[in-house]
Amino acid sequence: MNAFTTLTATALPFLKDDIDTDQIIPARFLTGTTKAGLGAKLFYDWRYDDQGQIKAESLFDSTRFQGSQILIAGHNFGCGSSREHAPWSLKDFGFRAIIAVSFADIFYNNALKNFLLPIALPEAVVQHLAQTIEQDPSQTITVNLAEQCVTLPNQEQHHFEINAFRKTCLLEGLDDIAFVLAHLPQIEAYEKALGKTAAL
Amino acid sequence: MSAPKTLYEKIWDAHVVHQTEGGPAIVYIDRHLIHEVTSPQAFSGLAARGIPVRRPDLTTATEDHSIPTTDRSKPIEDEAARTQLATLAENCRKHGITLFDVASNHQGIVHVIGPELGLTQPGMTMVCGDSHTSTHGAFGALAFGIGTSEVELVLASQCLLQAPSKTMEIRVEGTLPLGVTAKDVILYIISKIGVGGATGHVIEYTGSAIRSLSMEGRMTLCNMSIEAGARAGMVAPDEVTFAYLKDKPFAPQGEAFETACQRWRELKTDVGAKYDTQVILQAEDIEPMVTYGTHPGMAMKISAMVPKKDDFNTLQEQEELLAALDYMKLEPGHPIAGTPIDVVFIGSCTNSRMEDLRAAAEVLADKRVASHVRALVVPGSAEIKRQAEAEGLSQIFLDAGCEWREPGCSMCIAMNGDVVAPGQACASTSNRNFKGRQGKGSRTFLVSPAMAAAAAISGRLVDIRTWETHA
Ligand code: SF4
Numbered sequence: 001m002n003a004f005t006t007l008t009a010t011a012l013p014f015l016k017d018d019i020d021t022d023q024i025i026p027a028r029f030l031t032g033t034t035k036a037g038l039g040a041k042l043f044y045d046w047r048y049d050d051q052g053q054i055k056a057e058s059l060f061d062s063t064r065f066q067g068s069q070i071l072i073a074g075h076n077f078g079c080g081s082s083r084e085h086a087p088w089s090l091k092d093f094g095f096r097a098i099i100a101v102s103f104a105d106i107f108y109n110n111a112l113k114n115f116l117l118p119i120a121l122p123e124a125v126v127q128h129l130a131q132t133i134e135q136d137p138s139q140t141i142t143v144n145l146a147e148q149c150v151t152l153p154n155q156e157q158h159h160f161e162i163n164a165f166r167k168t169c170l171l172e173g174l175d176d177i178a179f180v181l182a183h184l185p186q187i188e189a190y191e192k193a194l195g196k197t198a199a200l
Numbered sequence: 201m202s203a204p205k206t207l208y209e210k211i212w213d214a215h216v217v218h219q220t221e222g223g224p225a226i227v228y229i230d231r232h233l234i235h236e237v238t239s240p241q242a243f244s245g246l247a248a249r250g251i252p253v254r255r256p257d258l259t260t261a262t263e264d265h266s267i268p269t270t271d272r273s274k275p276i277e278d279e280a281a282r283t284q285l286a287t288l289a290e291n292c293r294k295h296g297i298t299l300f301d302v303a304s305n306h307q308g309i310v311h312v313i314g315p316e317l318g319l320t321q322p323g324m325t326m327v328c329g330d331s332h333t334s335t336h337g338a339f340g341a342l343a344f345g346i347g348t349s350e351v352e353l354v355l356a357s358q359c360l361l362q363a364p365s366k367t368m369e370i371r372v373e374g375t376l377p378l379g380v381t382a383k384d385v386i387l388y389i390i391s392k393i394g395v396g397g398a399t400g401h402v403i404e405y406t407g408s409a410i411r412s413l414s415m416e417g418r419m420t421l422c423n424m425s426i427e428a429g430a431r432a433g434m435v436a437p438d439e440v441t442f443a444y445l446k447d448k449p450f451a452p453q454g455e456a457f458e459t460a461c462q463r464w465r466e467l468k469t470d471v472g473a474k475y476d477t478q479v480i481l482q483a484e485d486i487e488p489m490v491t492y493g494t495h496p497g498m499a500m501k502i503s504a505m506v507p508k509k510d511d512f513n514t515l516q517e518q519e520e521l522l523a524a525l526d527y528m529k530l531e532p533g534h535p536i537a538g539t540p541i542d543v544v545f546i547g548s549c550t551n552s553r554m555e556d557l558r559a560a561a562e563v564l565a566d567k568r569v570a571s572h573v574r575a576l577v578v579p580g581s582a583e584i585k586r587q588a589e590a591e592g593l594s595q596i597f598l599d600a601g602c603e604w605r606e607p608g609c610s611m612c613i614a615m616n617g618d619v620v621a622p623g624q625a626c627a628s629t630s631n632r633n634f635k636g637r638q639g640k641g642s643r644t645f646l647v648s649p650a651m652a653a654a655a656a657i658s659g660r661l662v663d664i665r666t667w668e669t670h671a
Pocket residue numbers: 264265309310311330332548549550608609612613630631
């Protein structure tokens with residue numbers, strides 16, 4: 001099931017600004033026809049050297065942050081190309097939520113549609129959170145979607161915004177297609193009224 | 201009398217099928233364009249749900265992103281690309297979708313063939329799984345890029361879930377100075393408002409300088425709206441638009457065309473309608489532009505000096521600048537003109553149309569590309585390729601020492617084997633200068649076609665207005 005209700009997990013701090021989707025998943029890996037396996041290519045140029053070996057300094061492969069389900073990022077995360085491979089690869093890698101200072105529009109929406117929860121928090125909070133986790137990566141963060149609340153390791157609670165419609169979809173695991181197809185009669189009536197039926 | 205509306209509001213209102221309470225609207229989509237990269241997972245999603253494509257008649261497919269631009273009679277070497285193309289062909293066959301593949305006369309970059317075939321029409325809602333779908337807004341259509349889940353949604357329902365956008369007017373008044381093209385106008389706009397300047401908005405470009413642009417120029421302009429963060433960009437249709445569309449294969453024909461034109465003439469922002477945001481610029485302030493950094497907002501006049509730290513106020517902007525200049529191997533405070541170039545790419549959905557190729561050919565005629573420069577000219581579509589060959593442009597390119605390729609996205613996204621080598625500098629007519637966009641470690645300088653051609657000859661970035669006198 002895709003539904004997202006609550007999540008308690010460790011996090012990986014990657015406090016960079018303007019991480020574009022080319023960095024999340026470089027275009028040369030877009031030639032697949034399935035979503036599975038994209039996690040291995042996530043942040044490829046940050047993680048792998050020219051020989052295709054994992055770099056020693058790769059945060060994403062360090063044992064310290066193994067099993068993290070929350071990514072912590074900076075400003076304007078996910079800018080650039082609209083490729084949905086970005087949320088897919090993040091999810092396939094194991095992330096279920098991203099806490100950032102801000103998100104690029106298209107990425108934000110793509111993430112929600114793929115049941116990856118983007119959470120925007122104030123800059124000072126995100127910075128402090130990243131430092132705390134950096135010092136002790138075993139600390140967990142709890143996300144409660146129904147309450148729109150994040151509980152940080154120091155028990156500080158922060159409210160986050162999410163569109164009411166998207167929130168319901170996430171909580172119920174309801175995707176857009178099921179939602180829209182439930183309105184098929186209206187769609188057919190619209191087509192009929194405007195002569196947009198298939199008699200072309 | 202109903203309240204005055206903007207062009208965007210007119211199109212939006214005409215396409216709302218259902219407004220959910222407190223949520224997005226279900227919006228009807230008139231035309232869906234698909235290509236090999238962002239559609240396979242959508243089709244497999246449909247298959248998993250066991251549902252058909254609802255309106256294959258409103259869906260059109262082409263191959264562009266991952267196809268080689270070299271000899272098409274040879275099999276495709278890259279296995280992943282081959283699988284992707286075969287998957288698209290199979291999906292189109294299975295669902296009865298028209299596919300313009302490399303064997304057809306109409307293959308090309310999705311945003312080039314839509315207008316060229318008359319699939320793009322004023323007042324339509326159009327989507328495609330590619331951010332530069334905003335290109336089609338040049339015809340007064342509401343066109344935007346969508347992700348693969350949305351591709352699946354549109355295939356399944358012919359609708360999209362969308363919240364209305366805010367509206368932004370960008371008015372450019374006056375006469376564009378010599379040497380200034382639509383590409384320079386849009387780079388100038390993005391440098392002014394920033395890469396996030398139009399976030400959440402649909403831009404409508406207005407003013408006498410915009411009206412004076414050809415359809416090709418308007419497409420270049422709308423194409424890069426997304427680089428300012430906009431959802432879409434549009435230009436209200438006028439006689440220039442109608443003249444372009446007349447007799448296009450998928451446009452209404454004969455009397456139906458005249459009736460359509462009457463309807464299309466209504467597609468303009470009413471007097472008294474309000475935009476949420478307004479930007480007013482003077483055409484005379486614009487010069488030929490070039491990017492110096494790692495996003496399209498980092499653009500400057502070709503005659504200016506590379507920005508210095510003190511030109512920016514915030515620490516973040518300063519750090520961003522220094523990181524970008526370091527990557528681009530540029531010196532703050534030095535002229536950007538004169539920067540050595542290794543590769544020139546003339547192509548992409550931004551600048552690969554006849555007008556662009558003519559502008560490049562005019563510069564390259566009877567000249568030679570500098571011996572150390574590799575210059576690629578990639579037409580946007582098979583139709584453009586034929587026309588350029590018939591006009592003798594391809595011969596000019598070949599005589600100058602350029603490579604003349606088959607149509608496709610090519611070095612704009614570098615996923616078909618056409619790549620810029622690490623560290624190399626590329627003067628490119630495409631739309632994105634992100635780190636590694638044209639190949640790992642590639643350094644991209646975005647310019648107009650004429651500026652790219654002049655850079656190819658000089659082997660350096662040059663000012664198109666003065667370069668020959670300085671040569
Ligand atoms: S030319 Fe570039 S921007 Fe245009 S559709 Fe192809 S990859 Fe996208």
